[in-house]
Amino acid sequence: MDHTAVITRYIVDEFVPDIGVDELTADYDLFAGGVIDSLALLRVIDWLGTRFQLSLDDVELSPDNFRTIDDINAFIGTAGAQQ
Amino acid sequence: MALRSQVVPALLEHARTSPSAPALLWRGAPVGYGALAAMTRSAAAVVAELPPGPVSVVAEKTPETVALVLGCLAAGRRVLLPAATLPVDTVSGLHDRAGCVAVLAAAADGTSNAARLTTHVVDVHAAPSDHPEPDDADEVAFLLTTSGSTGVPKIVPLTSVAVERFALWADEEFDLGPGRRVLNYAPLNFDLCLLEVWGTLRAGGCVVLADPERATDGVALLDLLVAQDVHVVQAVPLFYELLLAAVPGARVDGVDRVVVTGDAFRPDRLPALRALFPNARVDNVYGCTETNDSFSHELRPGLTEIPIGTPLPGVRALLVREDGTVLHGPGVGELLVTTPFQTPGYLDSPDRFTSHPDGADDLRYFRSGDLVRRTADGSLLLEGRTDFRVKVRGQQVDTLAVEQVLLDHSGVLEAAAVVVPDQRAGNLLHVVVRTDGSVNSLVLRKHCAERLPPAAVPSTLRVSKDPLPRTSTGKVDRKHITTTMELVI
Numbered sequence: 001m002d003h004t005a006v007i008t009r010y011i012v013d014e015f016v017p018d019i020g021v022d023e024l025t026a027d028y029d030l031f032a033g034g035v036i037d038s039l040a041l042l043r044v045i046d047w048l049g050t051r052f053q054l055s056l057d058d059v060e061l062s063p064d065n066f067r068t069i070d071d072i073n074a075f076i077g078t079a080g081a082q083q
Numbered sequence: 084m085a086l087r088s089q090v091v092p093a094l095l096e097h098a099r100t101s102p103s104a105p106a107l108l109w110r111g112a113p114v115g116y117g118a119l120a121a122m123t124r125s126a127a128a129v130v131a132e133l134p135p136g137p138v139s140v141v142a143e144k145t146p147e148t149v150a151l152v153l154g155c156l157a158a159g160r161r162v163l164l165p166a167a168t169l170p171v172d173t174v175s176g177l178h179d180r181a182g183c184v185a186v187l188a189a190a191a192d193g194t195s196n197a198a199r200l201t202t203h204v205v206d207v208h209a210a211p212s213d214h215p216e217p218d219d220a221d222e223v224a225f226l227l228t229t230s231g232s233t234g235v236p237k238i239v240p241l242t243s244v245a246v247e248r249f250a251l252w253a254d255e256e257f258d259l260g261p262g263r264r265v266l267n268y269a270p271l272n273f274d275l276c277l278l279e280v281w282g283t284l285r286a287g288g289c290v291v292l293a294d295p296e297r298a299t300d301g302v303a304l305l306d307l308l309v310a311q312d313v314h315v316v317q318a319v320p321l322f323y324e325l326l327l328a329a330v331p332g333a334r335v336d337g338v339d340r341v342v343v344t345g346d347a348f349r350p351d352r353l354p355a356l357r358a359l360f361p362n363a364r365v366d367n368v369y370g371c372t373e374t375n376d377s378f379s380h381e382l383r384p385g386l387t388e389i390p391i392g393t394p395l396p397g398v399r400a401l402l403v404r405e406d407g408t409v410l411h412g413p414g415v416g417e418l419l420v421t422t423p424f425q426t427p428g429y430l431d432s433p434d435r436f437t438s439h440p441d442g443a444d445d446l447r448y449f450r451s452g453d454l455v456r457r458t459a460d461g462s463l464l465l466e467g468r469t470d471f472r473v474k475v476r477g478q479q480v481d482t483l484a485v486e487q488v489l490l491d492h493s494g495v496l497e498a499a500a501v502v503v504p505d506q507r508a509g510n511l512l513h514v515v516v517r518t519d520g521s522v523n524s525l526v527l528r529k530h531c532a533e534r535l536p537p538a539a540v541p542s543t544l545r546v547s548k549d550p551l552p553r554t555s556t557g558k559v560d561r562k563h564i565t566t567t568m569e570l571v572i
Contacts, residue, residue, distance in 0.1 A: 016524045018546040023525060033525065034532025034540045038299050039321075039476065039508055062296045 003052070003076055007069050010047060011035065026069040041066055048072070054079045087243040088224050090250065090285040091157045095120050097261075097287045104261060105289040107146045108311055113289070114146045122147065126154025126189070136184035137161040137226060139177070142272040144295050147189030149271070149280065155187070156224060163226040163238070164272035168537050173236065180431050181226050181238055226430065227274055227372050230478040230536055238430035239372050241277075249375050249424040250282040252395065257315050257340050259286035265315040266308065268293045268322055274372045275344065279317055301329025308335045316360075317342035317368075319477035320349070324507050327355050335360055343382070344368040345477035346509045347465065350386050357384065367392060369465075371479075373435070374449045375424035378463070391455065391463040397423040401439070401448060402457055409440050410457065417469050418455040419448040473502045475510050478538040482512070485541070488534050489514065494522035497551045500541065501565040513568045514541035517551055543568070 008021050015035050016024065030036045036044060041063060049056050056079065065075045094116065097104065102117025130138060138155055142148065142164045155162045163181045165174045178186060224243040228236035257278070259265055265283045267290050269275040283290045291311045297303040305326055308316065316338050323343065326333070341356070341363040348356075348367060357365060369391045370376035377400070380392025394400055401409055402416030410416040419437065425447070428434035436447045454466040471483040482500040489498040497517040502510040516527065524544045531540045552560040 016528065016544075019523045019525050023523070032529075032532060034528035034530075035525070037537050037540060040542065042299055042507070057302070061300050 001077070003073050004069055006051070007072050007076075010051075011044075011069065014043070015040065024069070026073070028069070029067055030069075031063060031067055036066075038063060044072070048076065048079075052076050052080065086247050087222060088156070088246045088250070088285075090246070090281050091123070091153055093285045093287070094123065094153060097284075101261065101287075104287070106284060107149060108264070108289060108291045109146050110294060111310075116287075119146070119150055119153070119284075122150035123153040123157055126151045127157040128154075130155050130158040130160055130187070133160075134184045137163055137181050139163040139165060139174075139181070139183040139186045141165075141186065141188040142167050142270060143188070144267075144271050144292060145189060146292070149284075149290075149292075151187060151189040152271070153284070159222075161223045161226055161240070163228075165228060165236075166230075166270065166272045166536060168270075169236070170533050170535075173534075177228060177236060177238065225277075227272065229372055230480070230538065236536075237432045239426045240428075240430055241375075241424075241426055245375070245424045245426070246277060246281065248397075249277055250285040252376075252397075252424075253278045253282040254286040257342075259283040259288040259315065261287040263288035263315065264291050264311060264313045265289070266291050266293060266313045266317070268298070268304075268316075268318045270295065274370075274375060275317060277375065299325060301325035301327075305329055305333055305335065308338060312337050314338060315340045315342075316363075317344060319343075319345040320347070320352075320509050321476055321507065323348075323356055323359070324352070326359060327352070328507070333359060336362055338363045341365040342368050344370065344376075346474045348382075348389055350389055353382055353386060354384070356382075370422075371449075371451065373426050374420055374422045374451075377420050377422050388464055391418075391465060394420075395422070399444075399446065399448075400463075402455055402463075403440055407440055413457050413459050415454055415456045415466055418451040418453045418463070420451055421446040421448045425449060473510060473512075475502060475512050475538045476508050478536065480512060480539045485512065485514065485531070485535065485539050488531060489516055489527060492522065492527060492530050494518050494520075495527070497559065499551050499559045499561055499564050501561050501568060503565060503568050505542075508542075511542040512539065513543045513545075513565075515545045515547060515551060515564055515568075517547050517549065520548060522546075 004026050008024055012019060012021050012024055048054055059079050066072050098116040098120030103115045105113035106116045106119040107114040138160050140152055140162055152162055163183055165177050222243045223240040224246050225241040227239045253259060259282055265279055265288055267279040280290050291313050293307060320343055338360045339362055341360050365382040367380045367382055367389050368376050369378040376395060377398050378392040378394055380390050399421050401419040403419055404410050404416050428436055435450045437450055452469050452472060454469055456464045456466045472479050472481050485500040486498040489495050495516050495518055500512060500514045503513050505511040524546050527544055552563045554560045
């Protein structure tokens with residue numbers, strides 16, 4: 001399932017609240033762009049766990065899985081499928 | 084003969100006497116002293132072929148990189164270790180300023196196999212540098228850098244003798260020798276590695292390398308401490324907060340020494356930290372890259388304030404009033420400190436060392452910029468700064484420099500950077516900018532990320548079209564902005 005819109009809304013509200021959701025593309029590198037860093041990623045992961053009811057104990061939380069909104073969307077699919 | 088770093092000779096001796104003793108533990112697999120020495124020799128052979136001069140090593144944390152750094156030291160090269168997280172242009176600027184003749188990277192194929200160590204010469208500069216040597220005649224081993232919140236990190240040369248003195252102190256204090264396991268959480272370019280990595284290898288213990296890819300995964304870090312039977316842990320407060328948040332009520336019984344360093348630890352978190360490490364002595368250590376560790380204070384139960392502590396052996400400290408005179412009794416002054424481990428001075432910037440204000444000795448004192456209160460009983464407590472530097476996630480960040488980077492963008496009219504305390508991170512950096520309407524926070528975040536180290540990239544960046552609040556004297560009212568930020572976050 002495609003969660004791109006929900007993720008984009010969250011990232012925009014939390015980190016770049018002055019922009020419109022259409023200004024953040026799903027392939028934008030959130031780390032290189034300074035939108036999130038390793039610490040902010042903890043917040044994103046907390047949110048993912050709650051919002052999508054994922055159990056994140058046994059999944060690889062490498063920043064590379066969260067570099068873009070597309071990556072995060074794919075991560076939800078993978079983490080959800082493991083349950 | 085002058086004292087010089089014995090890290091490489093000691094490593095080779097450990098390899099001769101106990102080749103299978105573990106030197107490093109990486110992703111669950113040990114690298115023995117014999118294997119590490121072989122990799123070191125192989126790296127040294129490559130380095131020896133390069134034109135004379137300092138070399139830069141890409142500080143990606145792997146056993147191969149550790150061996151490469153050792154190989155450079157073995158070949159008598161000064162090693163520049165730029166942070167892996169610095170913007171590309173900043174790193175090439177550092178290479179130029181240090182006069183590096185080559186940029187080296189170790190093959191990170193994860194095999195930790197001596198035969199497979201490949202040293203990649205990423206870049207060789209045609210002409211050897213004519214860069215001036217530091218004033219001090221001592222041989223320089225490491226070229227570390229300050230965090231570079233201004234976008235221009237300063238290069239901090241550390242002499243071989245300073246590294247050796249520090250390693251000897253660290254081994255005596257924490258026992259880093261055979262049979263001991265020491266966590267390395269910090270990136271390889273950090274000054275903390277002088278104890279965790281280079282000091283431990285000097286002494287014959289085993290360095291347990293924390294995987295940077297799981298650096299914020301508290302559960303994985305707890306697992307690592309328990310599974311690898313770690314004895315000594317040194318890290319910034321954020322690390323301990325990650326552990327405490329990961330598994331409530333967790334205990335790590337094997338650790339006997341815990342060092343909290345790099346940032347202020349909250350005294351109210353002390354009971355939880357002591358419960359996490361029930362068998363450990365916990366110390367708060369104060370220091371900086373320029374002087375290395377300077378003070379230590381044991382964190383016993385019931386502390387309500389955490390003092391800087393008492394000077395380490397050979398360290399002297401002064402408090403100096405605003406008028407430049409030495410403060411002898413209780414009061415507040417800037418902390419000046421001199422240590423046996425300190426740098427001879429920045430490589431290419433005016434240094435922050437000064438002589439004793441009263442001429443009482445011939446030592447060179449480092450102006451820390453920290454405002455310190457001496458109480459009636461002689462305790463030293465950190466009060467604040469003489470400048471706009473703050474600690475963000477264990478790294479010094481100059482908020483004025485962050486504001487300047489933002490003001491350099493043509494669309495930004497005003498900028499104010501403030502720090503707000505955060506339970507998990509200690510401090511977070513918050514920025515408010517007034518723009519001309521042509522830029523948004525997405526553009527400005529990228530602008531910052533390309534010019535500043537990660538700790539200096541704002542956690543929140545608010546864009547406003549209204550003028551920033553000003554004090555009656557016309558300065559940006561940072562106090563008002565801080566209060567407002569604390570309310571909304």
